[in-house]
Amino acid sequence: MMPHLRGIGMTSQRTRDRMIARLTEQGIRNPKILEVMRNTPRHIFVDEALASRSYEDTALPIGYNQTISQPYIVAxxxxLLLELGPLQRVLEIGTGCGYQTAILGQLVEHVYSVERILPLQRKAITRLWELRIKNVSYLHNDGGWGWPDYAPFDGIIVAAAPQIIPQILLQQMAIGGVMIIPVGNDDRQKLHRVIRNANEFSIEELEAVSFVPFLSGRE
Structure with missing residues (x-):
């Protein structure tokens, strides 16, 4: 691994190990997820000025009024997405800096990642290629449209909060598929897990979260 990927000081493997210990204390149990996050250099997904804070349990700005989610939320x-079993095809709405994409790419067969802000997407692609994560397809588009060309998806993960769950994303779920999505406004958001059954959608409201709003259009 190249030196800047290994990190030093506050970006070192020891710091990553402390992050994993904290995630375990916070209730994350999936050993594969913990191992992938242990080995993925989160510091390369933020600006160099913020690298020393990259393993703190906090969201950090990545430009364009967007953030990289705190490690606990990513984990x-x-x-939750993988709790019912391994997934083949996962749609990610909001590539952002690419950190969540990198984690997913090491745990599922293929990720289809949609981002509305082109400069963010370009940076993310560069970082994932640097990590040799190549099982990701990218689309610059409004996330509210999903990616119908490759639907239906076994899993969908959404990194921004709409007021209600978009109907188009529900329609792109496979039977038995699962979607993890924050829902709400700036004052109150809850994480939801949606499972598509043969004739209906089962929606489970989970813990309180704080995400950037789900916006339409492309930049």
Whole structure:
């Protein structure tokens, strides 16, 4: 591994190990997720000025009024997504800096990642190629449209909070598929898990979260 990927000081493997110990204390149990997060250099997904804070349990700005989610939320959403078993095709709405994409890419067969802000997407692609994560397809588009060309998806993970669950995303779920999505406004958001059954959608409201709003359009 190249030196800047290994990190030093506050970006070192020892710091990553402390993050994993904290995630375990916070209730993350999936050993594969913990191992992938232990080995993935989160510090390369933020600006160099913030690298020393990259393993803190906090969201950090990545530009364009967007954030990289705190490690606990990344781990929790991934754990919820995979709780019912391994997934083949996962749609990610909001590539952002690419950190969640990198985690998913090491745990599922293929990720289809949609991002509305082109400069963020370009940076994410560069970082994932640097990590040699190549099982990801990218689309620059409004996330509210999903990616119908490759639907239905076994899993969908959404990194921004709409007021209600978008109907288009529900329609792109496979039978038996699962979606993890924050829902709400700036004052109150809850993480939801949606499971599509043969004739209906089962919706479970989980813990309180704080995400950027789900916006339409492309930049």
């Amino acid at each position: 929790k959403m991934t754990e």
